[in-house]
Amino acid sequence: MTSLAQRFTIGLTGGIGSGKTTVANLFGELGASLVDTDAIAHRLTASGGLAIAAIRERFGPGFIDAGGAMDRARMRSHVFGNAGARQELEAILHPLIRSETAREAEAATGDYVIFVVPLLVESGTWVGRTSRILVVDCEEEVQIERVMRRNGLQRSEVEAIMAAQASRFARLAVADDVVENNGDSAALLPRVQELHAAYLALARAA
Template identity: 55%
Template sequence: MPLMIGLTGGIGSGKTTAANFFSDLGVDIIDTDVISHELTEPQGGAIAAIREVFTSKFITAEGALKRKEMRGLIFSDSNARQKLEAILHPLIRAEVSHRVELVSSVYGIVVVPLLLETGQYRDLIGRVLVVDCSEHDQIARAMARPGLGEQTVRAIMATQYSREERLQKADDVILNTSDMAHLERQISVLHRKYIALASRS
């Protein structure tokens, strides 16, 4: 198995932007959010179980998950969130394991928002890379997305580790506190580091 880097960070920290820079360098990216969306698209692999547990009122006429309605439920009801995670996490994990086997770059990256919180990927991950920024920046960036108000963003942040906890568990850190050029420079340095580590493993 190639060296796999687990890329994580709080909501709005810039995980996707960082992953895109790595992708531009030719690194294979496995994004668990993308897999989650695939599983909850019309007739996706998680839809039948979601319909069974949560009823059809959370499924569109086309057979997809009603994301806004489900988001409202799970961030107001921790029991509902646990039920949804019990459906999605094993399916996502199985698909990640499959895609790791297909990685053809020198090393690969798995983007997992709750990498540290769930601990589900430790056997696949060689290093933890945290994208870091202030909580103020997290909230501002997340609220710029459609349909995410401050209350929702703070509810999501409450389910994630604090900034300090993430930094304590990180092997490597990207500071997303400046401009894109600063971010890209840090990623170029890490890219060379990971190629060197992969060649020794």
């Protein structure tokens, strides 16, 4: 198996409601291997997850729900606007996410590896670590409407989440490739197919 250092890799990101998961899944259907850091974080904080013991020890049993998973709603409320608590949670999760991400990527058998990283720009650690960066982009008003409809949030709540993320400009500034997703998701496939063909050629040349 080709080592990860020799493989062609993509870092895929986008703001909340941009359609990252939809785009990633289209690439997956075409033969890319997906390594989703959000999915890894959820697994780490699920019942029996590798992060649960450390979270219980640091934050207390009140942050673990009846099923043994991290109480995401309570933790989200606790760390929002509390930089110290957020850093403590990140100190637990980030090393585990990095090791699990590397493990999944090394085991990947697809034509190339796509790391799906919602906070790619914000983390400050991904730029330069992948062969290319792909940004799923849309108008901010489209983001707001999608998230309000999908999550049942108020506009102010969505705007607060967006304000805590990197700006649209900051994401586009690091992009090698962009998928625009302002309309129906069915319109995404031609652009994804175009990029997949380009990525296949680059992967085979790597």
